[in-house]
Amino acid sequence: MACNQGSIELNLSRADSLLVTELTVCLLLKRGRGGRIDHGHHEGKAKQALHETVEMDRAIGRADLLTSVHDTMTVVTADHSHVFNFGGYTGRGNTIFGLAPMLSDIDQKPFTSIIYGNGPGYKLLNGARENVSTVDYQDNNYQAQAAVPLSMETHGGEDVAVFAKGPLAHLLHGVHEQNYIPHVMAYAACIGQNREHCVSSSGAADLRPVLSSIAALLTVTRILC
Numbered sequence: 461m462a463c464n465q466g467s468i469e470l471n472l473s474r475a476d477s478l479l480v481t482e483l484t485v486c487l488l489l490k491r492g493r494g495g496r497i498d499h500g501h502h503e504g505k506a507k508q509a510l511h512e513t514v515e516m517d518r519a520i521g522r523a524d525l526l527t528s529v530h531d532t533m534t535v536v537t538a539d540h541s542h543v544f545n546f547g548g549y550t551g552r553g554n555t556i557f558g559l560a561p562m563l564s565d566i567d568q569k570p571f572t573s574i575i576y577g578n579g580p581g582y583k584l585l586n587g588a589r590e591n592v593s594t595v596d597y598q599d600n601n602y603q604a605q606a607a608v609p610l611s612m613e614t615h616g617g618e619d620v621a622v623f624a625k626g627p628l629a630h631l632l633h634g635v636h637e638q639n640y641i642p643h644v645m646a647y648a649a650c651i652g653q654n655r656e657h658c659v660s661s662s663g664a665a666d667l668r669p670v671l672s673s674i675a676a677l678l679t680v681t682r683i684l685c
């Protein structure tokens with residue numbers, strides 16, 4: 461299957477499960493969107509990062525329609541977070557890209573609800589924090605204010621979520637070290653050690669989840685790295 465030239469060619473000789481999951485991966489990559497969440501954050505462009513997140517959500521939804529929970533393990537996770545946060549007691553209905561409904565009690569200036577811990581959005585004007593009400597903080601390329609100046613915003617250190625469904629998805633719950641995840645996926649995919657569960661009662665290797673799980677791993681890797 462080729463998915464890098466603007467067209468998708470199906471190899472009909474392959475097993476259906478592989479075909480469907482490869483198609484899923486191709487669709488995700490073909491869109492070319494949803495894969496730049498990381499870039500948006502590093503540039504301090506919260507709007508870009510969040511729009512990419514929406515695109516990624518749509519791509520996952522599309523992959524979900526193309527696969528079956530009965531034979532496909534789907535894992536969606538990330539390998540890190542960012543020093544990205546929002547606060548300021550914003551009310552329901554307040555745009556995420558808007559201002560907090562209060563002024564700083566220190567410099568008496570407004571602030572956006574989205575804030576980065578560090579990054580290129582750090583800016584001083586005449587030795588003081590910029591008054592964001594004087595700039596277009598809703599612009600697509602607006603770089604949200606950051607507490608520490610850096611040319612590129614950094615990754616964060618907190619736990620990230622891992623969502624899973626399908627065969628053996630129950631192995632992903634609670635809190636785990638990140639290196640546990642590929643072991644679960646390999647186990648579900650009948651790769652490596654401990655493959656006893658992959659042998660059917662007839663003694664024949666039952667590898668139905670294998671290729672689907674690999675596709676899921678690839679999908680997550682390509683989207684989030």
Ligand SMILES: [Zn+2]
Pocket residue numbers: 498499502615
């Ligand atoms: Zn990064």
